[in-house]
Amino acid sequence: MRLYCGWLAVHATLCLAQPIPSYYWTEVESRFSRRPDTLYVLNFWSTWCRPCVTELPLLQAAYETLRVQLPVQIWLISLDFPPDGAQKAYQLLKQKRIHLPALWLNESDPNRWIPRIDPTWDGAIPYTKAWNVPVKHTADFSSVEEVMAFVKAAYDALKRTDRR
């Protein structure tokens, strides 16, 4: 089922009627390099990863508070397996009422893309990284405050990069 997510969508949850898009890594790179003034926080997760699923509401709650303060977007990048990974991720987000933007990564070998985001990340998830900023979180978040502190630290780092 597909519904428009633009002006026809009167409520954010309606947007989720559209299954999450599938991206190759190169598309991820171009997607998040468009607006250097926006902080993109990328959360790598999977429906089968329990701590990942547990922290989704924390990410959403932090975003709801921070969105009015900072130009930030928190993206959920699903690493669920093909062929139905995007569908599984979409179903779970819908069920949990998570309306953060999401995409499904269509890559099978992490050695092709992990080194491009962070050569020191060995692939354990959950993993959260600010795009183009060397701020990351290599475990699950345990509170909304922890997510907010992370996003603020990332934003400060982004601002420092801007000034340079």
Add this chain to the structure above:
Amino acid sequence: MMRLSVLIVGSLVLSGVKVGDKAPDFSLKNVDGKIVSLSDYAKEKGVIVIFTCNHCPYAKLYEERIIALHKEFAPKGFPVVAINPNAPEIVPEDSYENMQKRAKEKNYPFPYLFDEKQEVARAYGATKTPHVFLLQNQENGFSVAYIGAIDDNPNDPKKVQKRYLAEAIEALIAGKPVPVSETKAIGCSVKYRK
């Protein structure tokens, strides 16, 4: 100037081993109740240490391939030793009793050890399951020759193009340098006690 420092917020910092390091010894309880130590393998050419567990979908996807690796490489001097590093109070499916069940169901031809205190996983720096540490037996003991993934396609064994681990073992057997000594793999985080 580029900022090279990376800010890691609130994460567990594990030191662990690097390729070339001496392999930390271990003595852990196997599913049959007996203690298995790295030193038991002194006559082998090496050991394939794999941190894995019962519950993780990635670990499950690799179960059959780990059994096949043992069958292929144990006769060539590289047997598999599987170690479950997860705290069962965090993931009950990874308890010792459940390990025993799984080993029996799947008829594991290799030891499946319980790292109850998580000291071995910490010493190696295991962060996820499955996480491979290929050890090479040299004159002065075991050293780490390869760290990372089993191959390049967890989801579909038929679509595997690069058998990273197998290629590393074959290189060691041939006395050649390991072509790729570190690889990335997605996996379930090791459930460490905080």
